[in-house]
Amino acid sequence: MIEDDPLYRRRRLRLVEALREKGIQDERVLEAIARVPRHLFVEPALRARAYDDVALPIGLKQTISQPFTVAYQTQLLEVRPGDRVLEIGTGSGYQAAILCALGARVFTIERHRPLLERALARLEALGYRVVARCGDGSQGWPAFAPFDGIVVTAGATEVPEALCEQLRVPEGDRPGGRLVIPVGSSHQQRMVRVRCTGPGTYETETLHVFRFVPLVRGSDEARRRQS
Ligand code: SAH
Numbered sequence: 001m002i003e004d005d006p007l008y009r010r011r012r013l014r015l016v017e018a019l020r021e022k023g024i025q026d027e028r029v030l031e032a033i034a035r036v037p038r039h040l041f042v043e044p045a046l047r048a049r050a051y052d053d054v055a056l057p058i059g060l061k062q063t064i065s066q067p068f069t070v071a072y073q074t075q076l077l078e079v080r081p082g083d084r085v086l087e088i089g090t091g092s093g094y095q096a097a098i099l100c101a102l103g104a105r106v107f108t109i110e111r112h113r114p115l116l117e118r119a120l121a122r123l124e125a126l127g128y129r130v131v132a133r134c135g136d137g138s139q140g141w142p143a144f145a146p147f148d149g150i151v152v153t154a155g156a157t158e159v160p161e162a163l164c165e166q167l168r169v170p171e172g173d174r175p176g177g178r179l180v181i182p183v184g185s186s187h188q189q190r191m192v193r194v195r196c197t198g199p200g201t202y203e204t205e206t207l208h209v210f211r212f213v214p215l216v217r218g219s220d221e222a223r224r225r226q227s
Helices: 006-021 027-035 044-049 067-077 094-101 113-125 161-165 220-226
Strands: 056-059 062-064 084-088 105-110 130-134 149-152 178-184 189-198 201-210
Touching (some): 027 094, 056 113, 094 113
Parallel strands (some): 084 149
């Protein structure tokens, strides 16, 4: 693992300014982006482009999300230190690192084992600790629920009810859990935020248009077992 260096640091700070201009206002999210070395989450050949505001390939037809998208989803999650956050679609591990940098306890699920293994090696080398599992995350991770935040980093066709049920119910000064999920067709999705407002009650906001790789049901291993 190569060290962070001043060239990448300068580029990262320029990216932060670009994100601010595009409307990201949460200073804690911007600070996390300024800290996490995105170039270490892509293959060496792509490092020069790591601080452009673009999605980049990470293998197996998947991508590391565009920095704007990561910042936008993270801002919507309203993460506070100590929050329990579930990520569905670990991919490169970059979004998980951003959540760790914000002080969250991160749980993450990825259906492609080689991607998960690479992501976990990077996170460990950088000192970020997460709880991870390989498989289909579309139904969440009930064993570790409730979550203060759930972020789905692949496009879904609908909001899975199981994910809403794993959001924290608000109590005292602890707010209800937030689910941030892109929902739509395979071509484009709208960002949706579902907030738990009480036992079994939710408030849904439909926001901007994005384009994500699809949320696929069933894990590779389940597929191999079937064939
Ligand atoms: N958060 C990632 C973005 C990765 S792209 C990052 O920061 O790099 C979305 C990822 O979701 C892909 O790696 C894809 O394999 C994974 N994915 C798609 N459907 C899934 C499912 N049902 N369960 C778990 N992971 C899934």
